[in-house]
Amino acid sequence: MQIGRLAEAVILAWGWRKRLIALFAGASGALALPPLDxxxxxxxxMTIAVWLVDGAVGPSAVRRFRAAFAAGWWWGFGFFLAGLWWLGAAFLVEADKFAWAMPLGVVALPAFLAIFPALGxxxxxxxxxxxxxxxxxxxxxLAISEWVRGHVLTGFPWNAYGMMLAGEIHLAQFxxxxxxxxxxxxxxxxxxxxxxxxxxxxxxxxxLPPLVALGVLAGLFAYGLWRLPVGPSxxxxxxxxxxxxxxxxxxxKFSGENGAAILDGYLALSDRATSPTTPGLQAVTHLIWPESAFPFLLGRTPGALSxxxxxxxxxxxxxxxxxRAGEMLPGEGRPPIYNAIQVVNDEGVIVASYDKVHLVPFGEYLPPFLDNLIRRVGLSEFVSVPGGFSAGTARTPLAVKGLPVAAPLICYEAVFPGDVAPRGPRAGFFLNLTNDGWFGQTSGPYQHLAQARLRSIEEGLPLVRVANTGISGVVDAYGRMVASLPLGTEGVLDSALPRAGPVTLYARLSDAVFAAMLLVFLAFSRARLP
Incomplete structure (x- = not known):
């Protein structure tokens, strides 16, 4: 068979040929991710990964371990390089300050992340x-290595391999x-x-194995058909x-000196009529703006609130x-600054706030153990906040008049499975405000939306997502897009709020089902199979 020759070529490859095969095989995985799906x-x-491990031979367990690690690193490097190339766009926003460091984001980060599949x-x-x-x-x-990647050093579960299936709405229901x-x-x-x-x-x-895999795939699709309700939520x-x-x-242009003009633009756009029956804000109950909306502290700018x-x-x-500025503690030079969601009533009073808990390393703060070293080479956080943002103390619900209790998520807080719902009574929906303007017209915003949508499926909660440059939209509790605005467009979107769905098994048990599946897989790996 032709596939037999291909397998043999991969298994017997060595040196730079094996590295190139691993690199391009891993990179091909990005085709299964958003926006192509x-x-x-x-x-x-995945098939080539098996043959790469088959070819990791040597006279001792240590040599075989090292050979597999090397193959896995090149495979992972290709996967993350192709899947995260768009991070380079953030370095060009203020090119005079950050362009020289672009290789750190585009190459160094994938090189580090590749350690996890290498260990797998x-x-x-x-x-x-x-x-x-x-x-x-x-x-x-590989599943264990992905779980570790999602948790170690605050975690970075972006583009876990499960997202390759999550792009198909029926398969994603699992x-x-x-x-x-x-x-x-x-x-x-x-x-x-x-x-x-x-x-x-x-x-x-x-x-037998490919037929069983097709059967499992069919079962996942059938489960999705069964779970998805007919008609709108x-x-x-x-x-x-x-x-x-x-x-x-x-x-x-997004600077303090332009603050008044930015606010004027927001207000004019927000009051835009979208149809003869929707004359601006008169027909609206709740207006929602994206993350980092202002180049000033809203709570300390009474003119803006007026x-x-x-x-x-x-x-x-x-x-x-x-x-949002917090209270300044004794001995500190400035108050802590939080990346927040704030609720403003019709009298211009801030009545509720949520502070972002899971900050973006290097984007919103510098890890303490690297802070001095990074600043010595001329780097700082991307956000224009001296010293970076401070982290909120706890993931708390957000109570807004006229709405079910919200589970607030700022930016990439939405990519952490099992860590998106606040403790206490169940929230009625996810509120995700983000600013993906750092990444332009690239794959990044599509990948971000896909991961937020999967949180809706996992938890059975609808999602309201507002992004500065897109993609903004409303997703129901089954991950179906109810309404959306495309990437890179200016506009307003009017929508109802879908109701929460039934509490899911994942919402009750978190990763317990995954752990049980893992034990079954490990048992099958030791069984005598054809």
Missing amino acids: LWPLLVVP FAAARLIWPEGAGRIFALAAM GAVAGLYGLTLLAVAIGAAPAVLGTAKTASGRW PVVAGVKLRLMQPNLPQDA RIAATLPPDVTLITGAA
């Missing part, structure tokens, strides 16, 4: 069985059972199953949201992203 192509990187490959090689069992070994170890890492386990196993077509010695060993009575997407460039009060009709509430 060509999820069947996950077969390419190497750990799988230590228990590498013959036959179909090695598919389970690879899936288990997230309500086992979450992102359960989907990751299945994505690796399903994608790796065809590897036996090129290596198995018997007909059953050759065809019911909505919360009496709520009419208006999402304002200003499409404001994240450049020198302008907002003069524009809001009676009983209309504004929810906006804004920097």
Whole structure:
């Protein structure tokens, strides 16, 4: 078979040929991620991953471990390089300050993240069985390495392999059972199953694993068909949201001296008529603006609050992203500054706030152990806040008049599975304010939206997402897009608020189902399989 020759070529490759094969195989995985979502192509990187581990040979366990680690690193480097190239756009926003450091984001970060799949490959090689069992070994170890990547050093679970399946709405519904890492386990196993077509010695060993993988895929699709309700989701009575997407460039124009003009633009856009029956803010109950809306502290700018009060009709509430100053402690030179969501009533009074808990390393703050070193080489945080933002103390619910209790998420707080819902009574929806203007017209905003949408599926809660440059929209509790504004456009979007769905198994048990699946996979990796 032709696939047998291909498998042999990969297994026997050595030196730079093996590195190139691993690099391009990993990079092909980005095709299965947003915005392309060509999820069947996950077969390419996962199948080749099996053959790369097959070829990690040596006279001792240490040599085999090192060979698998090297193959996994090049495979992971290709995957993250192709999936995160868009981070380079952030370095060009203030090119005079940051362009020289672009390789640190575009190359150094993927090089670091590649350590995690490298460890997954190497750990799988230590228990590498013959036959179909090695598919389970690879899936288990890569899933563990992804879970670790999502938690160590505050975590960075961006583009976990489960997102390759999550782009298809029916397949994504399994997230309500086992979450992102359960989907990751299945994505690796399903994608790796065809590897036996090129290596198995018997007909059953050759065809049974791919057929089982197809059966699992069909089962996931059937479950999605069963779980997804027919027709639109019911909505919360009496709520009419208006999402304002200003499409404001994240450049020198976003400065304190332009603060008044920026606010004028927001207010004019927010009051825009969208139809003969929707004459501006008169038909709206809640107006929502994106993260980092102002180049000033809203709570310390009474003139801005007065302008907002003069524009809001009676009983209309504004929810906006804004920097917030906390109380200055004795001995400190300035008060802590928080990246916040603030709620402003029709009298211009800030009635509620939420401070971002999970800050972006290097973007919003510098890790303390690297702070001095990084500043010596001329780098700082991307945000124009001296010393960076301070982190909020706890993930708290946000109570807004006329709305169900919100689970607030600022920017990339939405990418952390199992860590998006505040403790206490269940929230009624996710409120995600973000500013993806740093990344322009690239894959980044699409990937960000896809991960936020999966949180809705996992938790059974609708999502209201407002992004400066897009993609803004409303997602129901099953991950279906109700309404949206495209990337890179200015506009307003009027929408009802979908109701929360039933509490999901994942919301009750978090990663417990994933852990149980992991144990089953490890057991199958040790079983005598054809």
